[in-house]
Structure formats: C-alpha cells, structure tokens
Amino acid sequence: MSEKGKTTVETDGYGRKKTINACYEPCSIEKGMRVIGGKWTGSIIFHLKDGPVRFNDLNRMLGGASKKIIDQRLKELEGRGMVLRTVISDRPVAVTYELTEFGRSALKVLDDLRVWSEKHNVQA
Amino acid sequence: MSEKGKTTVETDGYGRKKTINACYEPCSIEKGMRVIGGKWTGSIIFHLKDGPVRFNDLNRMLGGASKKIIDQRLKELEGRGMVLRTVISDRPVAVTYELTEFGRSALKVLDDLRVWSEKHNVQA
DNA sequence: CAATTAGTTTACTTTTAGTAACCTGGTATA
DNA sequence: TATACCAGGTTACTAAAAGTAAACTAATTG
Numbered sequence: 489m490s491e492k493g494k495t496t497v498e499t500d501g502y503g504r505k506k507t508i509n510a511c512y513e514p515c516s517i518e519k520g521m522r523v524i525g526g527k528w529t530g531s532i533i534f535h536l537k538d539g540p541v542r543f544n545d546l547n548r549m550l551g552g553a554s555k556k557i558i559d560q561r562l563k564e565l566e567g568r569g570m571v572l573r574t575v576i577s578d579r580p581v582a583v584t585y586e587l588t589e590f591g592r593s594a595l596k597v598l599d600d601l602r603v604w605s606e607k608h609n610v611q612a
Numbered sequence: 613m614s615e616k617g618k619t620t621v622e623t624d625g626y627g628r629k630k631t632i633n634a635c636y637e638p639c640s641i642e643k644g645m646r647v648i649g650g651k652w653t654g655s656i657i658f659h660l661k662d663g664p665v666r667f668n669d670l671n672r673m674l675g676g677a678s679k680k681i682i683d684q685r686l687k688e689l690e691g692r693g694m695v696l697r698t699v700i701s702d703r704p705v706a707v708t709y710e711l712t713e714f715g716r717s718a719l720k721v722l723d724d725l726r727v728w729s730e731k732h733n734v735q736a
Numbered sequence: 737c738a739a740t741t742a743g744t745t746t747a748c749t750t751t752t753a754g755t756a757a758c759c760t761g762g763t764a765t766a
Numbered sequence: 767t768a769t770a771c772c773a774g775g776t777t778a779c780t781a782a783a784a785g786t787a788a789a790c791t792a793a794t795t796g
Contacts, residue, residue, distance in 0.1 A: 517654045517722055520729030522736035525649035527784070530641045543743055552642075554785055559744065568734075580793045581742060593732065597724045598641055604721050605644030608714065610692075612646035651753070667774055678754060683775065704762045705773060738796090745790075752783070763772070 520597075523568065528553045529561050530598050533587065536571065537595055540584035565591065644721075647692065652677045653685050654722050657711065660695065661719055664708035689715065 524530050528550065535541060535549050543562075547555055562585055565571035570591035576582045587595075604610075648654050652674065659665060659673050667686075671679055686709055689695035694715035700706045711719075728734075 515655055515658075516726045516729040516734075517658050518652065519734050519736040520725040521649055521651075521654050523729075523734045524725075525645055525654075527645075528642065530645050530649075531639055534639075534641050544741075547743095554787090555744075556746095556786085557784065560784090581744095581791095583743065590732065594728065597721070597728050600721045600724050601644040601648075602640045604718065605640040605647075608717065610640075610643050610647045612643040668772080671774095678756085679775070680755085680777090681753065684753090705760095705775090707774065739794100740796105741794075742792090743790100746788085748786085748788105750783100750785070752781100754781075755779085756777100757779105758777075759775085761773085763770105765770085766768090 524594050524598065526561060526564070528557055529565070530601065532558065532561050532565070533570070533591060533594055534598050534602070536585060536587045536591070540574070540586040542582065542584050546585065570594065647694075648718050648722065650685060650688070652681055653689070654725070656682065656685050656689070657694070657715060657718055658722050658726070660709060660711045660715070664698070664710040666706060666708050670709065694718065 524533065531550055531553070532546065535546060541549070543558070546562075547553070547558055550558065562571060562573070566573050566585075568590075569588055572586050572588050574584050574586070576584055648657065655674055655677070656670065659670060665673070667679075667682070670686075671677070671682055674682065686695060686697070690697050690709075692714075693712055696710050696712050698708050698710070700708055
C-alpha cells in the first residue's frame with residue numbers, strides 16, 4: 489500500500505490495465521510484519537515486557553522455539569535497536585535481554601494482536 | 613504466553629529451574645502471527661479492505677508478490693473464513709475476493725501495525 | 737567425579753518462499 | 767486470421783528460512 493492514496497486498477501481505452509499507487513516495494517504493513525512478524529519474534533518481545541530476562545529462561549518460557557531461533561531473533565532485534573543485550577557477569581557468564589524504548593513501542597500492536605487472537609480463538 | 617498469569621522461572625532448593633506458565637504450545641501472539649503474519653498475508657487483507665478485488669488486480673497491486681504466493685495466501689485465508697471467493701462469471705472466467713466479517717476484524721490490528729511501522733520508519 | 741547450568745555454535749533435514757514459464761479459454765486489434 | 771493480450775490459475779525447479787539434536791567451553795553443586 490502506498491503511503492498516499494489507495495491502490496486501484498484502471499483500464500485504458502484498449503482494455504489494458506494500469507495500477508495506480510501499486511506497492512512497488514513492500515508496503516508499511518509488509519515491512520512491519522517483517523520486523524515483528526518473524527516466527528517467534530512477537531512472542532520474544534512480549535516475554536521481555538516485564539523486564540530483563542536471561543537467555544535460557546527465555547528458552548524455557550517459549551516452549552516450542554529452539555535455542556537457535558531464539559538466538560537468531562534476539563540478534564535481529566538487537567541489530568534493529570529493539571532489544572538490549574547486557575552481560576551481567578563473566579565467570580560464570582550471564583546475559584540478560586531487555587526491551588529498548590523502540591522495542592517497547594511495539595508492545596501495543598502485539599497486545600492488540602493477542603486480544604484479537606484470543607477473542608476469535610484463532611488457531612495456527 | 614499463558615492466558616492466565618505471567619510466565620516466570622523459579623529455582624528450587626537444588627538450583628534447578630522450573631518454568632511457571634510456560635508456553636507449551638504457541639501462545640496467542642504466536643498463533644495470531646501465524647494467521648496474519650505470513651509473508652504478504654497482511655498486505656492482501658489490507659488491499660481487500662475497500663471491497664471485492666479480482667485476482668489479477670490484487671497481483672498488480674501487490675508489487676513483489678508472485679501469483680503463486682497470492683494464490684496460496686488467498687486459499688489459506690478462505691480456509692480460515694477470513695476471505696470469500698466468488699466466481700462472478702464463467703465465459704470469460706472472473707473471480708473476486710473479499711473480506712468476511714472475521715477477515716474485517718483483523719483490519720484494526722493491521723492498521724495499528726501500519727501506523728507503528730510508518731511512525732518508526734521501520735525497514736525490513 | 738558426575739551432573740547440571742549458561743550461552744552459544746554446528747551440522748544436517750525439512751519446510752517455505754520465490755521465479756518463471758506454461759495452460760485453458762476468451763476477446764480485441766491489425 | 768494471426769497475434770497479442772486478458773483472466774485465473776498450475777507446474778517445475780531453486781533458494782532461503784526454520785527446525786532438530788548434539789556438541790562445546792567454562793563454571794558450580796553435591
């Protein structure tokens with residue numbers, strides 16, 4: 489979806505179709521989905537909402553997600569500035585992950601999704 | 613995330629960790645994401661918000677998505693009762709896709725995502 | 737010393753996504 | 767009448783992402 493105006497299709501005098509305001513690149517919704525819609529990404533953000541959580545605790549909380557994907561998602565989120573990784577101790581190594589302000593800004597959309605999902609009892 | 617109570621991790625007297633209210637199955641957010649978070653799914657729903665759209669028009673509107681994936685997503689959405697497929701004419705064949713009430717109920721979440729996405733100028 | 741915790745990383749398999757060409761029919765233009 | 771385009775898909779094939787299970791370093795507990 490283009491940021492200005494709605495997308496429509498017009499037909500010229502020869503029956504040829506032309507698209508007005510097409511999405512030549514992924515639209516805002518598509519971009520947003522690619523940021524918070526990856527598998528487990530939303531759940532990870534949501535589980536960090538109450539404060540810092542350690543890696544393996546997150547792993548235990550998210551039954552069904554593998555360590556590999558949690559690690560990958562956390563790195564993506566860190567790279568986008570949505571999550572902050574802090575080493576709280578060497579020997580023994582301990583790390584926590586928490587939301588940044590930007591990360592926190594996604595919580596409303598995610599909570600709306602949770603409400604929608606529960607209300608309509610959606611099944612994946 | 614469990615529907616009741618927040619997920620936490622407790623440690624017993626022997627240092628063993630136990631998760632309270634873990635997600636033994638994908639939580640609501642995860643389920644919701646799997647319904648509207650698939651690649652192009654959100655965009656497709658959003659482009660149907662103003663009424664019935666024909667297959668190839670949708671294809672033209674969604675620059676970047678292939679017919680195959682649009683077809684696949686429409687079938688998924690139809691299977692979930694979010695989209696209605698109607699053959700409006702044989703000879704020449706013409707089909708339209710439109711949102712059902714349930715499909716329409718997802719528009720708010722998607723529009724919130726669009727607003728969040730534009731406000732923070734997220735880049736996929 | 738064996739078991740367990742933490743935080744990854746690796747190797748490998750399975751699932752999804754994506755591209756581009758093709759197909760059946762119909763209609764419009766030259 | 768050819769040829770080019772329309773509609774609504776399907777097919778075959780490739781590439782990218784996700785999932786599984788085990789391994790690894792280093793420390794701690796019993």
